[in-house]
Amino acid sequence: MKRFFPRFRNVNRTNTGRNMPDPKQLARWLQAERSGQDDAADEAFLHVFASLPRIEPSPAFADHTMAAVMRWRARRRRLVVFAWAAAVLAIVGGAAGAWLLGPAIAPAIVKQAALGLSHATPWLIAYATEAMNLWWAIAGLGTAIGNAVATPPTAGAIVGAELIGIFAFFALQRLVAAERAGEIEL
Numbered sequence: 390m391k392r393f394f395p396r397f398r399n400v401n402r403t404n405t406g407r408n409m410p411d412p413k414q415l416a417r418w419l420q421a422e423r424s425g426q427d428d429a430a431d432e433a434f435l436h437v438f439a440s441l442p443r444i445e446p447s448p449a450f451a452d453h454t455m456a457a458v459m460r461w462r463a464r465r466r467r468l469v470v471f472a473w474a475a476a477v478l479a480i481v482g483g484a485a486g487a488w489l490l491g492p493a494i495a496p497a498i499v500k501q502a503a504l505g506l507s508h509a510t511p512w513l514i515a516y517a518t519e520a521m522n523l524w525w526a527i528a529g530l531g532t533a534i535g536n537a538v539a540t541p542p543t544a545g546a547i548v549g550a551e552l553i554g555i556f557a558f559f560a561l562q563r564l565v566a567a568e569r570a571g572e573i574e575l
Contacts, residue, residue, distance in 0.1 A: 411440065 418433035537543060567573045 414440065 414433065414437045418430060418437050421430035421433050538547070564573070
């Protein structure tokens with residue numbers, strides 16, 4: 390992060406004389422803003438900012454900007470090349486390590502995997518069976534609820550509740566629209 394040098398800090402200095410508009414126009418605009426005269430404040434605002442000098446970049450600005458962009462681009466390219474080189478080196482090193490150490494380590498890995506799977510398989514089957522029993526119970530409960538809801542009186546009650554809800558939302562919408570239009574006051 391760039392540090393702020395004291396000459397750029399604008400804490401105790403006044404801005405008059407440094408490309409600032411006429412102080413009287415500035416005071417007139419601020420006074421109109423404070424007093425709530427919107428039209429006068431807008432007109433004073435236009436006069437203040439129309440009198441500001443136009444800020445144009447120096448001729449060397451484009452050169453400096455392009456030089457900075459090219460430095461960033463070159464740095465990014467170096468980083469990409471380094472990242473690819475590191476990735477290739479890691480892959481080649483991993484493949485060489487697996488090729489050289491594979492015959493020595495493979496039997497131990499296979500033995501441990503077989504041991505782990507032989508201990509885990511019965512538990513996996515037992516838990517799967519319990520999970521299926523739970524799902525069968527939930528399916529039975531869902532079937533019972535579906536049969537109860539599918540009866541004509543229950544279906545009629547559900548449709549009636551939905552219609553009452555729709556009517557309530559419609560009435561609320563009408564009340565809010567009337568209140569916004571000023572026809573009623575809630």
